[in-house]
Each structure stands twice: as structure tokens, then as C-alpha cells.
Amino acid sequence: xxxxxxxxxxxxxxxxxxxxxxxxxxxxxxxxxxxxxxxxxxxxxxxxxxxxxxxxxxxxxxxxxxxxxxxxxxxxxxxxxxxxxxxxxxxxxxxxxxxxxxxxxxxxxxxxxxxxxxxxxxxxxxxxx
Numbered sequence: 001x002x003x004x005x006x007x008x009x010x011x012x013x014x015x016x017x018x019x020x021x022x023x024x025x026x027x028x029x030x031x032x033x034x035x036x037x038x039x040x041x042x043x044x045x046x047x048x049x050x051x052x053x054x055x056x057x058x059x060x061x062x063x064x065x066x067x068x069x070x071x072x073x074x075x076x077x078x079x080x081x082x083x084x085x086x087x088x089x090x091x092x093x094x095x096x097x098x099x100x101x102x103x104x105x106x107x108x109x110x111x112x113x114x115x116x117x118x119x120x121x122x123x124x125x126x127x128x129x
Contacts, residue, residue: 029057033064037074039090039097042068046101047078053106071105078104085111 031048034089035041051062063079071092078086086104090097 021107027058031064032061035064035066036068036078037066037090039074039095040064040076043076043101043104044102046098047104050101050105051108053089054109054112058118060112062108069076076100078108080108080111083111 031044031051033035033041033044033048035044043102047062047064051057063082065077065079067075067077069075072090073089076088076090086107088100088104090100
């Protein structure tokens with residue numbers, strides 16, 4: 001029993017510094033895929049391929065979420081850091097998935113450029129005072 005308590009104490013002491021250090025780690029530039037259907041998975045494939053080619057994704061995480069509506073198709077949303085930027089609908093039949101992924105990436109680029117422009121103008125305004 002004493003050996004077991006000592007072993008647990010040693011494990012807790014080894015884990016404690018790791019958990020404190022993990023507070024300083026930030027992971028960004030991810031595409032989180034929460035799609036369910038073939039259309040959603042294809043959309044995620046094309047979107048993440050375009051996302052990898054973007055160079056200014058630091059600090060931005062994208063979440064692709066799909067909601068299935070039986071007999072009606074699916075609704076797919078794209079969020080960046082929790083902000084909804086794109087919504088599309090896929091019917092039950094063939095849809096232009098690649099074109100919609102391209103449209104979503106263009107909206108993503110526009111949104112990220114807008115955020116960076118706001119940050120830059122805020123820095124310039126603060127520096128001018």
C-alpha cells in the first residue's frame with residue numbers, strides 16, 4: 001500500500017510541471033473537421049488543401065461543422081476562432097463541392113485580411129497618440 005501511494009505521488013509530481021507548461025503552448029492554424037457526410041468530407045479535403053497554401057494563418061483556427069437534415073441534405077458552416085464566416089447547403093444529389101470550398105477559402109482570406117487590417121490600424125492609432 002505504501003509503495004502504491006509513493007508511486008502515485010511520484011507520478012503526480014512528474015505530471016504537474018507538464019500541465020503548468022502546457023498553459024504557455026498555443027496551437028493555431030488548424031482546420032478542425034466536424035463533418036459527417038461524403039459531401040462534408042470532400043469539402044473539408046478541398047478546403048484544408050487551400051488552407052495549407054495560405055501563409056498568414058497564424059493565430060487562426062478554422063472549424064468546419066456539418067449539420068445533417070434527413071431528406072433535405074446538409075448545412076455546412078465555416079468558423080474562424082468562433083466567428084461564423086461562411087454557410088452553405090448541400091442537397092441530397094451531386095453538388096459542386098470544390099467550387100464551394102474555393103468560395104469558402106476566398107471568404108476566409110477576406111476575413112483574415114480584414115482582421116489584420118483592423119489590428120494594424122489599431123496599432124497605428126495607438127502609436128500616434
